[in-house]
Structure formats: C-alpha cells, structure tokens
Amino acid sequence: MSKEPIYRRLPIYYGWIIFLMSVLTYLFMYGLRYSMGVFFVPLQDQFGWTNAMTTGAVTTFFLVYGLSGIFVGRLLERIGVRKSMFVGGLLLGSGGVLSSLVNDLWQLYVTWGVIAAMGASILYILPNMILARFFLKNRGKAIGWSSIGISLGQAVLVPFAAWLILIYGWRLTYVLLGSLVLVVVCFLGYLIFRESPESIGLEVDGGKQAQGENATKTGNDWTLREAAATNVYKLMNVSYFFTVGVIISLLTFVVPHIIDLGIDSLLASSAFGMIGVMSAVGSFIFGIISDRIGRKYTIIVCATGITFSIFISTIIPSNITMLYAWATLYGLTYGGLPEQYATIVADYFGTKHGPSLFGIIFFTGSLGGGLLPLIGGYLADLTGNYYATLVFLGFGMCVAVATILPVKPPRRRVSPVRS
Template sequence: MSAEPMATNSSATGAGASRRPYREVTDARGRVYRLGETDRDILGHSRNIMVYLPWVAMMAISVFEYAYGSAEDTLSSAHGWTQSNTFWILSVWVFFQAGVAFPAGWLRERGVLTARRAMFTGSGMCLVGFLALSHLHNVLLAILGFGVVGGLGAGLVYATCINMVGKWFPERRGARTGFVNGGFAYGSLPFIFIFNYAFDTGNYHQVLDLIGAYILIVVFACAFFFKDPPKNWWPAHIDPLTVADHAEHAVSLAKNPPAVRQFTPKEALRTGMLPLMWISIVMTAGVSIFGISFQVDYAKDLGFGPLVAASSMGVMAVVNGFGRPTVGWLSDRLGRKKTLVCVILILGLAQFGVIWAGDMKSEWLFLFFAFLSGFGGGAFYPLFAALTPDYFGENYNATNYGLVYSGKLISGLFGGGLGSMVVAAWGYNGAYALAGGVSMIAAAIALLLRQPGRGKGVTGATGQAAAAG
C-alpha cells in the first residue's frame, strides 16, 4: 500500500530551505516525507560534511569528561582541593552538560537558537570553563566556571552535533551517529597522556589555557558550516514508499523502521517508551561515568604503575570511542534494541571483571576489563541517539533526545560524586559490584522498549504498513 503525493511546491520555504521544487508524500500510517531536494541542493555540497564536522567538534570537547580523571591529582595539589572536591566539579559539569540538551533543543526547534549560534556560544563557554579550572582556587567558583559554564558550553556543542547527524541521515543513522559520537571519547586520548606525563603544578596554567583556546578555535571553525535540513526532509534518491527496492538501505530500514509519525515531546512521553529510555540511560550512564571517574584511581590503589593507570584510561577512551561506530554499524543490521541490550550487559559484566582483575593483581586482566568497560560505557550513547528518532521521528528530535539524554544529569550525581561516597564506605570492590548490578537492571529495562505505533512483529519499513504490521 502506498500513498499519493500530498503536495507539490515550486520552492521550499523556511530557514535553510532550497529553491528546488519538492513534493510531500504520506505513507499508509500518515507519516509525511519531503522529497525532491538533494543534500547538494540544500548545502551546496555533500551531506557527508555533516558527519565530519560534528565529529571534529566532538573530539575537541572530549577532553572535558574523558581526560579529567587523569588531571585530578595535579588539580588537587595546585588548588588545595580534596579528592571529593574534584569529583563534585566533574559531577556538576555532567549535570549541566546533559541538562542543557532539552532546553537547547526546544529553542532550536522554535527557531530561536540556530545550530550555528549554539556552536558559537558553546565554544566560548568551553573556553571560560578551562580558564576557570586553571585560575580559580576557590572550589565554588571553579564549580561555577568549569562545572556550570563549561558544562553548558560542552552540552550545547554535543547536542547540536548529535542531532545534526540524525537529521541528515534518516535512512541509515546508526553507523554515522556512532562515528560522530565516538569522537567524544577517543578525542581525549592525547590529553590523557599529557595529564599523566606532562602536567604538573609548574605548568598547569599554560596547559589548561591552551586546551581552552584549542576547543574555542576548533568548534568555532566547524560552526560556520552547520545547517539543518528542512522539516520532514528525506534523501531524494530513496523513495520511502518503495524502500524495499533499494538493496543498500533495505536491511537497515527493515531492522529499524522509521517512526510511524513525528511525535512531539508530550506525545513521546505519553507512549511510555521515552520514560523507559530515560530510566535506562540514567542507570547505564551512571555506571559509565563511575568507570571514567575511578578507573585511574583504582589502578593506582592496586599498586599498578603510572603507565598501567594511564593506559587503562587510554584503552577505555579509545575503545569507548571506536566501539560507538562499530555498534552503530551493527545496529543498522541487527536492530537497535537488540544491540543496545547486548552493550549494556557487556558493561555490567565488565564491572565484575574489574573486581576479579583487582583481586588477582593482574595488570593484563585489568586492562582487558578496562577495554570491555570502555566499549560498553560508550557504545550505548549513539544507540539511544539513533533509537530516539527511530521511535519518535526527526522533526522534534532535538527536544526528544534532549529529554532522553537529560537522564545523564542524574547519572553524573551518583556516578561521580555519590560514587566517591560509595567507594569511601564500601571500598572499590563494593562500588564496582554495585555498578555491575545497576547495569544488569538497566539491560532488563531496555528489553521492554518497542517502537510506538507498530506491532511486535513489525520488520517492514515505511510505506508498506499493511504488510509490515
């Protein structure tokens, strides 16, 4: 069953629209697709640039989260902070980095905040964050500068980059979302080793100031080329009503059929699926942040040398990053939900493996389970990012994914700051065991997810609703 064209227009309208004629068609379930305009009509070049530029920007801001744990000892010595102070600075950063996603998405979808403006603003705030970490000895002021201002800036950049990819690649978003998201982890690798080997109380001002300037320049430069596609846009070379004829995309769209319609945030909440995704990401991200925060400290506590401590975090960051495009690619072929459940289970098992490696005093086992923890602790992010528009559509993805991703602001509290309290009370073994158990519960919750508006047996895509239902 296919639908007739809904409208034909002589020119596109709205911000970022092209002048090439387009038509709007609707499928049997009522979803509208805007056809006729190519990416080159809208951008002037291939849409692939909307993969590479967000990827570069994500690598630039990755130093905030994934390298911070390696800088904590020097920061504590330089500013006279306790270990708890440094953990809470990161926790506040996570809170605001995740929390800004929804309001920023809401402003973007109402035309108040363009993608380009969000990136420009975020780049400046990131610079302020590192200047605060460098020059402010008062911990409350450091929390305000790095945690609040830096967190908001990094969050603006992160949310804009992730949503950009989802909008430009609606037909096969898993691998590309994973690729961009991966930059947020392995982009920190050089800084992890800088913080472990070339960062001390004698040069910390210069190092932190230069990092802030680096983020400003890279993100600001990328922002000049950011542009959203028109609402309901679909690639001109793929007919969404006969997608089975396109062998290159048929498997991905069969395993991950497009949303049955465009859900507003209120409608997405009423389906019950968005709240389940939120709960699952709260728990999973909490375990991931816990691992990022304590991996180096646990290695040092076990008596492993600085090379192993730095390498364990480096391995985690690299695998965390490269695991994201890998699972994105797999999810295009195996299905988003199935891949997500497997990733969360791997993350949980890795926490118990870290305990075992610590008890064995085995550096190689420790690095292996750091590898698994890094893989699981990053791979779920692009899966949730791709699953959100799969379930609720692209038009409101900035706000819908903003709501899902806001779960990370809760995760930051118990993954970092609260995690330090659990370590103090139960030791590292008890804390890692708790993290593993939380991850297993999150996997069970992810099993309950289903695409709103489709039956459990649906494998077909788009236009053939009757056959797919």
C-alpha cells in the same frame, strides 16, 4: 542562484561533512572537558586548594551539564542549528579562556562549573540529533562513529594539555585550549552545520532508503508531550539512568579496584587507556551493527557485555593478561552503547523534536551519573573494598537491560470517531 546545485555537485553526501565536523566538535569539547584533571595539581599548588575544593568544580560542571540538556531543544527551536552550535562553542571556549583569570575558588566554579558546562551540554546533544536528521539508513554509523572524536579528545588533547602546562603554565594553557574551541567549534561549526538535508535541497541519506526497524518514517515526529506519555519513552529514561550511572561509576572505581588487587598503578592506568582505545573500536563496530540489527538489540548486546565485564571484574585475578582481556571486553561494549540512545530516540519519535526528547533523557542519565557513584563510594567505604560496589553496578546494568527489552516503536493513540 539556488544553493541546491552546489551541495549536489559535492563528491560526497553533505551529511558526511557534517559527520566530520561532529567528530571535531567532540574531539575539542571532550578534550577540554577531560583536561580539567590535569589542571588540578597546578591550581592546588598555586592557591593551596584541596582535592575536595577543586573536585567541587567538576561536580558543579556535571550538574549544570545535565540540567542544561533540558533546554537545548528550546534553544534550537528559537535560533536554529548554526547559531545554537555557535552559542555552545562560545560558552565552552570562553569558559576555558576565563578560567585562566581565576584567583578565587568561586570564580572557577562559575567559569568552568557553569559557563563551560552549559556550552558542553549543547555541543554534546546537538551534533548527534543533527546527524539523525541527515541519516536514516546509515544513522547508526554516523552517530556511533562520531563518538570516536570523544576517544581522540582523551587520547590527544589531554596529554597535549599536560605538555602545555609543563611548558607554558596553566593560565596560558587554558587560553590556548579555549581559543581552539572558539575557532574550530564556533566559527568552523557555524559554517558547516545545517538544519536538515531538505534545507539545502538534499534528501535524507542522499536519497537512499532504510529498511526494517530503523526505517521509521521521517515525517513521524512526536512532540515532547506525546512521547512523555508513552511507556516506551519512560523505559528509555530508566535504562539510560542506569547506563550512564554505571559507566561513570565504573570509570571512577575500576583503577582503584585494580590497584587493590596488587597490580602496579602504572599498569592499572594503562588498562584504563586500553579501555579508551577499545571504546573507539567499539564505536566503529557497533555503529555498523546497529544499522543491521537495530538500535534496541545493539543496546541489549552492549549493555549485556558491560554487565558480564562488571561481574567478571569481581573475580579477575592479579594477572596483567587477564586485565587487558577484561579491558578489551569492557571497552568494546562501552564504546558501542551510549550513542545508541540518541539514535533510538530519533528512530522511534522522529527528528523534529529530537533535541528536546533526548535532552530529557540526557538529564536523566546525568542524575544517574551523579547518584550511582555516590552509592558506590559509600559501599566501598562501608566494606573496605570495591567488590560490593561492583556487584551493585552489575545489578544496575541488569536493570538497564531489563528496561530496554520491552521497548518497541510506539503507536499514537487514535481517538474514536463519534457518529
């Protein structure tokens, strides 16, 4: 009996079910990932490790996380979507569970810095690119809104992890969080994710048609070699390098800068929380906007907003009202930006090789996320404050805008026909 009638009889388009699973995936993946900070104190207390020693596990995680992105597309081509999602959940979940057994620092570097990081890389790239296969008219909404799961992970699972550590200790907390990932992402994800709408007898967007810049033909799939030869793809890489580098740096330095202004550390941290809340709002709003004005212009609007917010942060007074106004501006534009790059890759180069194409861009962004905070930290140490760092980051965001401005849908070169 054909599966087609089953999916067609559902009250909603199956792509939205995959969207909900993507939100859950990001909730648990980022919840576990961002919870690492709350494990630092109990690990340091028990083993006598320094901040530098425990932070090294996070640095290792970030490097492996970015490098693994290069290979996600190949994994998908070899074993398919469902098995790839299962592998990603298995690596992240088991990395968390195995971290409960560590007694030496190198073990934490392996379980969290390598095993969990490889799984997290798979679980970030694949949901976005699978959603791109199921949506065209509503692609911006589906991919943009899925990142709300990231905000939920920060808001829900991180404090939940802190509570679990307080009640049950860090070892059992690792087991519980890792097990949640195994159950939800591995098994539920394997049951729900599908290769494409065509594989289950459906059409993209449930049969609805897209218009304008976003209406790239679904059959217009570029290979990695073809795309890499275009200036468009190269400019996307440069823009994403600075976008991720600036965002990671700002999230690193903004709270210390606010405290240096004379604002209470608790209020400074609450502003950071405001950024998380507004980023979820920004994901929702700019998901809608991108389907109307296109990904390129959405990136320009959001990146310009972040640029203004960075330069404003250099002159912001020691005033809590102004601080929250700044956090609102930055949070809104930050929430609407990163996922647009995955969307524009699918729009311009198709979805067949999307995971490989975005995997390279993802790796480039990770390089920016590793390098720019180092430069920003050096400038802060050199000057004794964060003003030079913020100015540097503001100009870095200007580069992100400047390199996305000339981007337009690429055209394949047609070899001349010899008579």
